[in-house]
Amino acid sequence: MAPPAPLSVTREWLKPDETAKELLVRVLTERPFLLLPPPLHRLPFRVGNVVEIVGTSPCAKTLILIQAAINCILPKEWKGVQYGGLGRAVMFVDLDCRFDVLRFSQLLKRRLIGFRAKVKGNDYELFTVCMRRFLYIRCYDSLEFLATLKTMHCRLQKEKETQAGGVYLLMIDSVGAFYWMDRALSSSSGSNGRKSLSLQCVVETMVQEIQRLLSVHPMLVLAAKSASFGDKQSTTEVIRNPGKRSYSSVLAMDFKSGPQNSLHREYMPSVWQSFVTHRIQVRASDDNSKHQNNSTYLTEWLLPWLKFSDKFIINDDGLLVIL
């Protein structure tokens, strides 16, 4: 048995580390609240939250991510002009491999020009500073994704040291991209204690790695996810609305908003579902009245469930919420 510790050591150990006020100040500085641009503006988020954006294709999921990214990389204030951004880096993991950097830079430029009334020139310098805060990687299968997650810690550490403050946003577009490939992974002999590669296993490892990263580098996770697909092309669950058929309906989604959100069927394993802290659903509105030739989209918060939904359109400047 080890000898009892001297009294001074015990007294040291019993002394409080910090007061409640100090704790609150520290936590609010290290893990602050973030307010994201519309349509995610209804709720305040804290770093450590995991927000899932669900929707069928084509809807504006990637655009929502891009808008949030632009908001994050813009500085709060630059040479006297207020931009109202967070001034932090964003990490974008592209699993869909469809990210279009031209559209991204176009939206960023438009945002900068919007303030040009006050400052001339200097825009390009700010543009480069902002673009450097956007970090991007693409993965073509689950193993590459897991490898990226496992080696991300060093990159995050480096980012923390070079820029003032680390990465605030981690974006994953989209989380269910490799669903079918993982489902069909043959479980190679589960004998001799070997873990077989399967969808369950991949998602568990993914969640575990992200949790580890979040505990050391506080970030907000925004994950886009394509809405459910079944094995068969079963469309029998959708409540149909006859009489609205036209050629243009091939171009628009025509899902009726039933009281139970009949279309959103969860296909990710429960370990991911319980990891998500917030969920918002986006879909194209079946409202035939096009707002100046742009289709309208509706958003609805599923988790926590809010009773109203926002409407927005997409124009050249990006996303615009309409009332």
Place this chain on the structure above:
Amino acid sequence: MAPLKSLERDYPLIDSTFQNFCASHGIFTVEDFLIHDLYLLAVLAEQHNNSEKLKQGITQVLSIIESRCRPWLNGLELLDDVEQNKHALSTGCERIDAFLQGGIREGYLTELVGPSSCGKTQVCLQTASNVARKYSGRVMYFDSGNSFSSKRIVEFVSQMSDPANNQANRTIQQVMKSIVCHSIFDIFTLLDLLHQLKNSLRSQMGCQVRMLIIDSISSLISPVLGGSGAHGHALMVTAGFLLKELAHENNLAVLVTNHMVAGEVGVSKPALGESWKNIPHVRLLLSRDHVTNISSMSILKHPCLATGKSAEFVIRRGP
């Protein structure tokens, strides 16, 4: 992925003790390393007598994984890459080019959807002939329905070039040499050919490929879709990701065609279902009025252009 044994030669830290330690926890390959909890493994290594060496071995494997990963790029580097390497290839039809802001873009997977005999193959052939004529590099044409016609290619080239006879012949020769046509009839041959293409492009052997056309990809995938197994969808998604990887990493323009099926209540929808929707970058809907012979192209999905925009064009028939 590589079994740990094969790494022993280049990385002496991964010796037999390390391999035995890993095997005792069910890790035999680098792949297994990815799905295991490495911190837990390090803690378990502590309990061994040569824990330092084991932990160094774990760090070594991690750094091998990191070196194989793609590097993180920032926004500026991405933009430079797109502006320098990924140009828009002209299709030969001015209206389509104007509509698509330059043509079919390298690095993108473009899908043409339309009912049968709406002109998808004609657009493919015209694009192939124009790209082979105007740009250096080959055009790979994967034909699944025996619809490739060299005569038609010659017609398109003759329409485009000036009628100085000598030059015309040489141009035709050059174009025909640049277009490589493969007939494939099932998805496994497609995957095989794509892997071969990927390897040959990676090793920089042979000449550069500009464009890859698959006409039509739906006839290769539809037979394996359906049924209750996940294998059909897995094959489709694998093919899609392979095409996107080829397009992006090798600056290739990929053009595929898809047919239409009956959807709900009599309206047609593109084939291959919901899972395919997310895969192409650009989806274009073609239709043709058989009376006036005017074709119409509208956007189903595009990163920059609004859904629903459309343009009309005419594909000139041969003489």
